[in-house]
Structure formats: C-alpha cells, structure tokens
Amino acid sequence: MTGIYLVAITAEAMSGALAAGRRNMDIFGVAVIAFVTALGGGTIRDVMLGRFPIGWTQHPEYVYLVIGAGLLTTAIAFLMHNLKRLFLLLDAMGLVAFSLIGCGVALGMGYPTVVVIMSGMITGICGGILRDVLCNQVPVVFRRELYASVSLATCALFLGLHHLGLGTNLNTAISFAAGLALRLLAIRGAWRLPVFSYRQRWD
Amino acid sequence: MTGIYLVAITAEAMSGALAAGRRNMDIFGVAVIAFVTALGGGTIRDVMLGRFPIGWTQHPEYVYLVIGAGLLTTAIAFLMHNLKRLFLLLDAMGLVAFSLIGCGVALGMGYPTVVVIMSGMITGICGGILRDVLCNQVPVVFRRELYASVSLATCALFLGLHHLGLGTNLNTAISFAAGLALRLLAIRGAWRLPVFSYRQRWD
C-alpha cells in the first residue's frame, strides 16, 4: 500500500502543478498547489479526527517528493498531453488508495461507521477541492463523472467486508481492485450523477 | 435547545443544497455543500478551540440528517420559492441557536470573553462562508443586511446576562428571543451596515 501511496501523491502533485500552470502561477505557487493537492486531503482528515501530529510532519520525505514532482512537472509539461491515459490511471489509483487509507485511519481510532466512510472520502477528494478553491474555480469533483462516488463505493465495500470479518490485507486488495475498476469504467463510459440545477434567486 | 438545533442544521443544509443547485452541481456536490453549510461552522469552532473529537463525529445521526435534508431539497426545490418566509424564519432561528451554542461551548472551556463571542459568531456564520467559498462567490454574510451583527449582538447579550448572574436556561431563552426579533426586524426593514468601498489598486 505504501508503494501505491507514493505513486498516488506523486500523481496528485502533478495534477496540482498543471492546475497552477493554467493560472500562470510562478514556481512557488506551483510548489504550494502541488503540496496542497497531494497532502491536503490527509491533513484535513487528521485535523477532523483530532490526530496529531499530522501525518506529513513526521515524514519530511513526502514533502520533498510532492514538491519535487510538482516542479518536475513544469519541465515536462509539454509531454503531459501524451501521457493522459497514464495520468488518469495513476490518478484513479490515488483516489482509491487515499480512500482506503483514510478508512483505515478512522477505523483504527474507533470512530462510528459514517465517520469512517467520511474519513476515507475526505482523504480521497479534499486535496482536489483545495486545489480548485486556491485556483479560484468551482471544484470539479462536484461536477465531474463519478469520482467522489467511487471513493464512497470503495469505502463502503471495504467497511462491509471488514464487518463480515475479512482480513485487512485481502479486504484492501479486493476493495482496491473493485474501486479502480469502477473508476476506469466511469471514465470510459463518461458516467455522471444526476445534476441539480436551481435558478431562482430569492435570498 | 436540541430541538431548535436540529431544525437549524436542517434549514442550513437546505440553503446549502439550493446554493449547490445554482452552480449545477451533481447530487454528490449537493450532499457535500449541505453538510458543510450545516456542520462546517461547528467544525471550525471545535478546531479553533482545540476541542476533539469534533462534535459531529460523535453524532452520526446529524450527518444522516443534513445529507438527507440536502438530497430531499433537490426533490422539492420547485416548492422552495413559496416557502420563502418559512425558510427565512428557520434560518434566523438557526443563526441565533448556533450562536448561543457556540458561546456556551467556549464559556465551558474557560476561554476569555472575546474568544467566547468569536466562538458564537464562528458557529453561527462560518457554515455559510464555507458554502459560498466552495460555490466560488464572495460570502454574502459580508454584504447582506444585518446577519453577522445579529450573531454578535446575541452573543454579547448572552454573555452580559451571564456575568450578571442570570441562570443559563432563562438567559438562553431571553437571548434567543431577542436575537430572533432583531434578525426578523432587520429582514423586514432591510437594515444594512455601512459599506466600505475602496477603488485604488496599488499593491
């Protein structure tokens, strides 16, 4: 899982760097957005759960990794368009891995079921939400094809199998594979949740 | 107070859902914005005061309630315009109830006066601020007719009566009634604070 986690934060950092580039930020802004996108979800989760010290403060190597990945992205950005498929795959792996890690953390702290699921989702998607708020746009996660729903489904499956007594390693492997498959199918089929549109302004 | 609190978080969740609908979010986005609007203020307060575990993590039923209310809103949105008056009343009750709850929490932890008042205001208005930031607009609370000021006045009254030795139950009832009356008068009269406009850009 650690290996997948490292791939995931690298992929998230690169997506953050590209978003910063779309806003013409300087390289410092690129480093910050890369950091926030990759490690922001876990940070919010730790604060929500009252889990101090926060994860990355005990792992300086993660900080170097994500900032390095962000800056490297500025050098190889011209290649990124061709790497679209690889990138989506890494991003999907990251989403599912983050979600499972978040579930595991809250489960280990004895939180109730709904909090365990939210912990997984916060870890999975909050980095991307922070990235979009800092880049001044409505978070794509609220509008894109099944993304947060994949996180939710992965967490629910993991928790369900956990309550059925499945061992953690096997459970993680199954949930990871199922979540990844769902995400890739959603991308291929451009599946979307129903949209709620409301026009009237009266407040 | 618990009954009023439940009404309040339901009303806030519905206002969040309508805001999400104005941005054409999918139903997941609706659920997130409903959750953040209803429970975000209390969350920020708990983090600011170092009060862990955070309130809603110990009350899964609140999470189900606000997400349910948000999703229900998408089904009955066509009715909402006709419910405007009811909605403003519920929202006003929520503002005042949240403010008093926030004061009570900080008071019980022994914080100084200004922190007690800020705790009440954070609880009362931060949910709406988060909602607006996630929907990518300048928070209306900074520009609308007396809203935050009602929170401030309610907190100050509560704290004043508390220092005069009034019992908590009677104090809460009086402060609630006074705050609610002030808010409803402000809506009826469209009272506003003076606005500060500054044009020059030089930084």
Place this chain on the structure above:
Amino acid sequence: MTGIYLVAITAEAMSGALAAGRRNMDIFGVAVIAFVTALGGGTIRDVMLGRFPIGWTQHPEYVYLVIGAGLLTTAIAFLMHNLKRLFLLLDAMGLVAFSLIGCGVALGMGYPTVVVIMSGMITGICGGILRDVLCNQVPVVFRRELYASVSLATCALFLGLHHLGLGTNLNTAISFAAGLALRLLAIRGAWRLPVFSYRQRWD
C-alpha cells in the same frame, strides 16, 4: 520581536481591510478580513502543528488590535495611497517577523527541518492567502514579485545559523535584517520567479 509582531499584525490587518473595501464589503466583513489576514497564518500553523490552545485565543488584546486597525482603515483610507511606501515597509517587516516566529514555534516543538521551514512560511503567507480566497481571487502571493521566496530564504537562513550554533537573539536579528533587505530589493527591482503557464485542458 513582540514590538515588530504588533506592527506586523497591524499592517496585515490594514491590508486586509483595503482588500475588503475593494469588494464593497460592509464593516463587519472588513473586521473579519482584517482578523483573518493578520491572525489566520498563525492559526493555520498552530492547527498544523497540533498546538492548542491557538495563540490568539490566549491574547484577546491581539484580537482587539487587529479589528480596531481594520475599522480605523476605513476611516483613513483616503490617506492610504500616500502611505504606500510606509505600508510596503511595514508589510515587509511583518512577512519576515511572521516567518521567524513560525520557525521558532516549530523548532521549539522538535519538528523536523522541512516542517520548521514550512511552519515559518505558513505563518508568513497564509494570512494573505486566506484574505484572497475570501475575496474570491487567485492569491497574489502565488503570482507577485518575490514574496513567499523571501519567507523561504529567511527561514532557511535562520535554520542554517541555528544549526551552526548561533545564539537565538543574534540569529533572529541577522535573519530579520537579511530577509527585510531581500524583500525591499525585490520590490525595488520588481524581481519575479519564473512563471509556469499551461494551456491545455484535458482532465
């Protein structure tokens, strides 16, 4: 350092008030933005480091100072354009002082080097980032002439001298002077970091 700190939070509060004025906020919004700009960086740092109670909750006088400075700014805004040079100087002093204070806090808590530097930078620049997010614009700190870089350089110098065994008082004085000089030179020369622009949208 305390004297410089008080000057710094006052200057930051005034910059927040002017930003609020550009968005036509009411005086309550001005007070909030002034507060967040001046004390938000230290708040985020304390939460990240798990340092409770948060600084300003133990110093009510800081809260009064920054809110007072924010409101005063609305009265003397017509003068501000003429005070531009003074204002930039105070802001530069604040940036450097905040950074050194943030380093000192994390160092005292035994965090690793990269966290100490990030603690300094968070303290130095997050207030301005929050201000810009609440005013619905891309944070200028990600695009302006050397600003965050000054914070980084100041923190790195302080930490380097600290590891060389220099006493804290002398170290602070040297780092403060060097950081301030760098910032003023950057303003005079309009130095900027390279910008990363990326056009393609494919996610």
